[in-house]
Amino acid sequence: DQQVKQNSPSLSVQEGRISILNCDYTNSMFDYFLWYKKYPAEGPTFLISISSIKDKNEDGRFTVFLNKSAKHLSLHIVPSQPGDSAVYFCAASAWSNYQLIWGAGTKLIIKP
Amino acid sequence: DADVTQTPRNRITKTGKRIMLECSQTKGHDRMYWYRQDPGLGLRLIYYSFDVKDINKGEISDGYSVSRQAQAKFSLSLESAIPNQTALYFCATSDQTPGQSSYEQYFGPGTRLTVT
Numbered sequence: 001d002q003q004v005k006q007n008s009p010s011l012s013v014q015e016g017r018i019s020i021l022n023c024d025y026t027n028s029m030f031d032y033f034l035w036y037k038k039y040p041a042e043g044p045t046f047l048i049s050i051s052s053i054k055d056k057n058e059d060g061r062f063t064v065f066l067n068k069s070a071k072h073l074s075l076h077i078v079p080s081q082p083g084d085s086a087v088y089f090c091a092a093s094a095w096s097n098y099q100l101i102w103g104a105g106t107k108l109i110i111k112p
Numbered sequence: 113d114a115d116v117t118q119t120p121r122n123r124i125t126k127t128g129k130r131i132m133l134e135c136s137q138t139k140g141h142d143r144m145y146w147y148r149q150d151p152g153l154g155l156r157l158i159y160y161s162f163d164v165k166d167i168n169k170g171e172i173s174d175g176y177s178v179s180r181q182a183q184a185k186f187s188l189s190l191e192s193a194i195p196n197q198t199a200l201y202f203c204a205t206s207d208q209t210p211g212q213s214s215y216e217q218y219f220g221p222g223t224r225l226t227v228t
Contacts, residue, residue, distance in 0.1 A: 004154075006154075009152070032215050034215060034216065041221065041222075042221055042222070043116070043202050043204070043219025043220050043221050043222055044155075044202070044219050045219070046216045046217070046218070049215065049216070089154060089155070091155075093215055099157060099160065099170075100155075100157075100215070100217060102154035102155040102156070103154050104152050104153055104154040105154055
């Protein structure tokens, strides 16, 4: 049973518009969440994270929102750029465990 | 130079063969991990090591073994490869300092393994 779910295998967005990637989780013990970005033939790279004590974290064009009651988080990219085309993974961890549980990924395609 | 390197990058092997995937890092991290990625399943943890003397099984360790030869080196072995071990394998490292940085993992470029 997947504890971290990314229900959209792919998402297509026009360049300059907002991209919203979603992630749901089932384990209420998760207290730290991360988003990774992966290009073909490369390993995932860390993008942004959020602790469960916050509901929002921003870093430039990237913002992550956390809704603990709904066990849902989302990644917003504004404005979307061609270089944002990649697979995005959501990952979660329980306090002091440091092991990451990963979603299946969402492939984001930015159209010119 | 890359901080986390994996060799080989691609490998095709036959059922029943023993194969070793190697990982080296220059980040100075104590913690190292091996994952496999399958289509539609994300990354799953095979083994992890928090220091040279500490090795732990992950979610899917059956059919795999590991060796932590030094702080910087962590190898994954398939003792007798089978076709359903065909996958993309990633090595990762993380810092041991308590806090936010401990959650962030740094990945190698991956090894694409095909077992025929």
